[in-house]
Amino acid sequence: MFKSGVDQRKLETLIEINAQINSDYSDARGLLQTILESATRLSGGEASSLLLVRPENNKLYFEIALGAKGAEVEKYSLNLGEGIAGWVAQNNRSLIVNNVDEDERYFGDIGKQVGYETHSIMAVPMRIHDRCVGVIEILNKKDGKPFEEDDRQWLEIFATQAALAIQNAQSFQRVSREVVLLQDQMVEQQGYHHFVCESPVMKDRVAIVERLAPTDSSVLILGESGVGKELFAEQIHLRSTRRDRPFLRVNCAALPGGLLESELFGHVKGAFTDAQSDRRGRFELADGGTIFLDEIGELPLALQAKMLRVLQHQAFERVGSSETIKVDVRIIAATNKDIDQAVADGTFRRDLYYRLNVLPLYVPPLRERAEDIPELAAHFLRRVSRETKKPISGFSSEAMDVLLSYTWPGNVRELENAVERAVVVSRTSEIQGDDLGLHVGGPLKEERYLGKTLKDSVNVFKKHFIRHTLEQNGWNQTTTAKVLGIQRTYLSRLIKELDISR
Numbered sequence: 001m002f003k004s005g006v007d008q009r010k011l012e013t014l015i016e017i018n019a020q021i022n023s024d025y026s027d028a029r030g031l032l033q034t035i036l037e038s039a040t041r042l043s044g045g046e047a048s049s050l051l052l053v054r055p056e057n058n059k060l061y062f063e064i065a066l067g068a069k070g071a072e073v074e075k076y077s078l079n080l081g082e083g084i085a086g087w088v089a090q091n092n093r094s095l096i097v098n099n100v101d102e103d104e105r106y107f108g109d110i111g112k113q114v115g116y117e118t119h120s121i122m123a124v125p126m127r128i129h130d131r132c133v134g135v136i137e138i139l140n141k142k143d144g145k146p147f148e149e150d151d152r153q154w155l156e157i158f159a160t161q162a163a164l165a166i167q168n169a170q171s172f173q174r175v176s177r178e179v180v181l182l183q184d185q186m187v188e189q190q191g192y193h194h195f196v197c198e199s200p201v202m203k204d205r206v207a208i209v210e211r212l213a214p215t216d217s218s219v220l221i222l223g224e225s226g227v228g229k230e231l232f233a234e235q236i237h238l239r240s241t242r243r244d245r246p247f248l249r250v251n252c253a254a255l256p257g258g259l260l261e262s263e264l265f266g267h268v269k270g271a272f273t274d275a276q277s278d279r280r281g282r283f284e285l286a287d288g289g290t291i292f293l294d295e296i297g298e299l300p301l302a303l304q305a306k307m308l309r310v311l312q313h314q315a316f317e318r319v320g321s322s323e324t325i326k327v328d329v330r331i332i333a334a335t336n337k338d339i340d341q342a343v344a345d346g347t348f349r350r351d352l353y354y355r356l357n358v359l360p361l362y363v364p365p366l367r368e369r370a371e372d373i374p375e376l377a378a379h380f381l382r383r384v385s386r387e388t389k390k391p392i393s394g395f396s397s398e399a400m401d402v403l404l405s406y407t408w409p410g411n412v413r414e415l416e417n418a419v420e421r422a423v424v425v426s427r428t429s430e431i432q433g434d435d436l437g438l439h440v441g442g443p444l445k446e447e448r449y450l451g452k453t454l455k456d457s458v459n460v461f462k463k464h465f466i467r468h469t470l471e472q473n474g475w476n477q478t479t480t481a482k483v484l485g486i487q488r489t490y491l492s493r494l495i496k497e498l499d500i501s502r
Contacts (some may be wrong), residue, residue, distance in 0.1 A: 263315050
């Protein structure tokens with residue numbers, strides 16, 4: 001029982017947090033921070049930490065730290081039994097120490113290293129099914145007052161709420177991961193790639209795909225190497241009336257002219273030295289469906305006339321045969337070359353270009369759609385973690401900064417390779433910045449503003465400026481709002497609108 005009755009203010013805060021826990025499991029970290037901020041404020045503490053036990057090594061990590069040195073404290077960890085928090089985690093019991101200098105369990109090294117002087121500590125375990133999964137500790141009650149039993153009892157209630165948030169979020173994230181993995185596996189088993197997009201510019205392209213997919217007109221997809229032109233070709237096919245028919249891919253740059261003609265149109269026995277039997281080409285195999293001709297700009301001039309006939313009449317002859325074969329195939333072509341210049345240079349037929357370019361679609365490079373980077377990186381991380389059987393949970397804030405600061409000349413393909421490399425070399429449960437092996441200099445960061453409208457560029461600046469200020473103030477929104485000279489409610493709204501996360 002509480003010695004001095006129920007504090008109405010604390011009760012209302014508790015009810016508010018409880019409602020949050022039962023409404024949104026997707027942002028566990030944000031919820032834990034809210035709980036810790038409330039617990040710190042209502043306990044009258046100057047600083048606080050929320051530490052979680054990692055089962056793989058039984059160490060306590062500072063998940064969230066609030067106060068003047070909060071951002072620096074988050075770099076540290078404790079062994080079970082080390083310090084007040086370590087003792088609480090090991091013994092699964094709460095503890096109040098109002099004079100740390102007189103308690104041999106106190107471990108002051110972290111405070112000395114970050115320059116923070118601790119006088120008193122109150123720490124309580126976070127429990128799930130009576131098992132300690134973490135610790136909440138409050139440092140230095142304001143005005144030099146001692147922590148009391150009422151403070152401990154309220155903090156234990158907050159710790160219960162925090163543990164419940166962890167449990168709900170873990171369950172939600174586990175189920176979400178399983179659903180996403182199943183979806184990825186189903187898509188991959190059908191021979192297609194998982195399509196990921198978050199940026200407005202890519203969503204605009206998807207809207208264009210929705211409009212052109214139901215037609216049978218040819219599509220020419222333009223864009224730099226590695227931007228995902230093949231994935232757009234797949235989406236056009238999957239959203240068309242031909243979705244249940246074949247989708248065949250041919251890289252026009254992968255084979256020399258003679259072999260490419262046989263690959264596309266087939267051949268009859270004896271047509272050339274190695275033609276020991278009749279062979280159907282890709283156009284025959286794709287009858288009723290779609291054929292994707294990648295790197296169409298590399299198609300030899302000798303084959304371009306034959307390709308034009310297919311586009312005009314849906315007819316062709318196998319190599320070495322005079323028999324005309326009719327097919328019903330939709331053609332989607334792609335190139336990273338300047339096709340207009342190729343036409344001007346005479347290396348690409350103008351009439352073929354016009355036939356292919358009925359419905360043009362331009363896919364922007366990754367540097368112009370930074371909003372896609374976190375989603376793409378998370379997708380590649382899930383896949384590579386599954387393949388390598390390395391349980392990596394995500395990217396550190398430093399690693400995400402590197403991903404967002406790099407200009408990605410190799411586009412999505414380079415991002416995929418970087419994530420794969422990072423998973424292989426990583427020695428922790430999170431990808432770190434150095435794991436990515438990317439060189440990010442100062443000037444590269446400015447390039448994130450290129451190609452954006454003034455409004456978008458201002459939002460990019462706001463996001464990074466607010467995030468930097470939050471880091472400098474231990475992610476304490478009240479303190480950050482004062483530094484920025486704005487209301488805390490407005491800061492919270494900006495954090496949500498700009499999708500600012502740790």
